[in-house]
Amino acid sequence: MRSRRLVSVLFIFCALVACYAFTAGAEQAVNVYPAADGDVIIYELVGNAVLPVYSALMGVGEERVFLGGVVSGDVAVPANLSWTMNRWEVARIAGQAAEGDIISGSRVTVEAWGEGDATLKAELGGKEPVECKIYVQNSPVPVEEVRINKEEISILDGYTDVLTASVMPPHADFRHLTWYSSNPEIVGIDPTTRTGNRVRLLTAGLQPGTAYISALSNYSGGRGGERKSAVCTVHHTVEGPRSVEGGCNAGGSFAVAGLLLAVPLLFFLRR
Known part of the structure; x- marks a missing residue:
């Protein structure tokens, strides 16, 4: 007994x-979208994708267009925002006659004038204002290519994985990257790793399927230039092999x- x-x-x-x-x-699900319903955001459009912009790297003499709107579900609705720039000697908003002038509209063009950093701010009524840091450098070594260490991976439901990206050439002045998911309802991005060369992917509480994870350079390479990027295909599965930090399965x-x-x-x- x-x-x-x-x-x-x-x-x-x-x-x-x-x-x-x-x-x-297993990971606890987190809010993978950087802004909530009703929030004001500064963003760019790459194809049909809305990409929120937290910082921008520009060369002296470069111009860059930024859009502003309000989050509604998984889209950004253009809105008539009030835009300002705090350091005129570094960057200006096209149409400003003097430092401190407010420009209204749903889109603005920022002109890089001198080395340093400035803050682009957008406001709408009583909502929380949003800011984008503008970094300007003279004669930068441009980014020619972005590489991700894996082209395709599978992650079992509830687990995580990590991707690493690098910029070529290694001595490029603007090596800052921002990560995006083509479908945050399938594969999410840990908000604490959204910017940088290493991203942590989340699947807990999300639906199985395939999403494309992009590492996008914050520097467009000059006026009218293209921002370099790389893509990894990620399969969120409910069975079968998975890839996860630490090597366990x-x-x-x-x-x-x-x-x-x-x-x-x-x-x-x-x-």
């Missing part, structure tokens, strides 16, 4: 450990769970 009680306790303990082994890698978790459950069961049957 005592032995059976001991086996029962051991069985329950192993079952709890097995459950932990299976769920340890879901199959390994199931194996451990099965082993932990089988040992006490075999011991009990032998009695």
Whole structure:
């Protein structure tokens, strides 16, 4: 009787450990979109995709168009915003006659005048204003190519993976990157890694499918230039192999769970 009680306790303990082994890698779902409904955003359009802009890297003499709107669901609705720039010697908004002038509209053109940094601000009524940092450098070494360390990966539902990007040439002056998901409802981006050369991808609480993760250079390469980018295809799956930081896989978790459950069961049957 005592032995059976001991086996029962051991069985329950192993079952709890097995459950932990299976769920340890799962992530709590987070809000993958950088702005909520009703928020004012500064953004650019790449194709039909709305890309919120947090910072921009420009060369002296370059011009760049920024759009402003209000978030509604998964789209940005253009709005008549009030735009200002705080350091006229670094960057100006086309149409400003003097520093501090307010320009109204849903889009503005920023002109880079001198080295340094400035802040582009957009406001709408009583809503929280939004800012974009403008960095200007003279005669920069342009970005020629962006590379991601993987072209295609699969992530099991509830797990994460990490992608790393690099800029070529390595001595390019503007190496800043921003990451985007083509469908945040399938594969999300950890907001703390949205900018930089390394991004953490999330699947917990999201629907299975395929999304395209892009690493986009913040520098357009001069007036009318194209922002360089690279893309990785990510499959969010509910079964099969997955890629996750640390090298573990879901199959390994199931194996451990099965082993932990089988040992006490075999011991009990032998009695």
